[in-house]
Amino acid sequence: MIALIIFIILTANHFPVTGVSTLKSGDQLNLTSHLISPGSNFTLGFFTIPETNNTYLGIWYTNNEQFKKVWVANPSTPIISSSAIVVIDQNTGKLIIATGESTHLNLKNESDDQILWQSFDHPINVLLPGMKLGSNLKTGRNWILTSWLSDEIPDSGAFTLSWEPNGEDYQRILVRQRDRPYWTSGNLKNQNFEFMNVNNLLLFRYDLDYVYTDEERYFSYNSINYVNPMWILRPHGRIVDGNDRVISSSDLCYGYDSGNGCVASSRTPHCRSESDKFSLMNGDFASDTTRRSVDDNSSLSIGDCMMNCWNDCGCLGFITGGNGSGCIRWLGTKSILLYSIVHSCDAPPLTAVVLHRHGAWQNSPPRLPQILSKHVKSFTDKIRQKRNMNLNTMTHLT
DSSP: OOOOSOOBOOSOOOSBOOSBSOOOTTOBBOTTOEEEOTTSSEEEEEEEETTTTEEEEEEEETTOTTOOEEEESOTTSOBOOTTOEEEEOTTTOOEEEESSSOOEEOOEETTTTEEOOOGGGSOOSEEOTTOOEEEETTTOOEEOEEEEEETTEEEEEEEEEEEOOSSTTOOOEEEEETTEEEEEOOOEETTEETTBOSOOSSOOOEEEEEEESSSEEEEEEEESSOSSOOEEEOTTSOEEETTOOBOBOOSSOOSSOOSSSBOOOTTOOTTOOTTOOEEEEEEEEOTTTOEEEEEOOTTOOHHHHHHHHHHOTTEEEEEEOGGGOSEEEEEOOTTOSSOBEEOOSSSOOEEEEEEOSTTOOBSOOTTOOOOOOTTOOOHHHHHHHHOSSSSOOEEEEO
């Protein structure tokens, strides 16, 4: 098991720590210093997200050039101060992020080597080798992943990933959207899941395991010759590995049993059908047949925008707002089955998630990008790259 942020309370030293694995009572970890695990696999330190200028305390693989965070200490309380430090309170033994407001973590006690707190028991959006996904029925502890709100905001998003076996003979992962079953991995059998691209006959990447007892029920995995192994629950509900390889098709579920793990829902709108799909398109909606609706609720993620649009029979397409939160939707009359997406000579085309009824375009703009449906490529990445008021992203239903 990888001990990520287990800090040992020792005697006081009054200097910032850099490149060591132990934070001692009296030490300070500032914005430019780091703790590095004994095997040099992991680094703990502060990091700043450029799009928001917010700072967080997190952990990442030391040799990961993309600095993908495997854990964040303060996802809901970003640090604004430029003089933030991490210290151990000599009176209470708590690890404190000192910024005028405090975030508490707890530690390992040197006297009896007892682990008092570890990040493995408090995952965010990443499952690492050796971590548990599931529950301890005796203590009531649950190990669940929660997606980030967006790629720029690590606060809790719309999706969770949990281990929810359906009896001893059916071991499965379940993705929920706002607590409602959304997608399932299918049964774990012969080192693979029914609806996950984890292992195959040509490439065996992971050793998958589970425990099903009266005390604990959980899933875990170990990697086999894989660099920087991690499973990440993305803001749109998809599961990817550390190289952004898709290992589940758990985004873009519409409430129908689609045969790829999407869970059927009794709340599917009467105006939608199984042939309707969201797609990423370039263009803009004709202003004479549509109107734009803005919801600047900063707790809404791209998954919320999708479901809000899907459930509104008058919604034709959507994008997320700044930094991937909030929703902008295009609305039209319910009787409109064909509507225009046109180019404007005065402004760049929109790139958005658009709802298109039964596959027919009216006045299709030239050089319209290929419609993405089952194999839609992470449209949130494209949204993030082009997000501003002149280059937005919209999705349509095909």
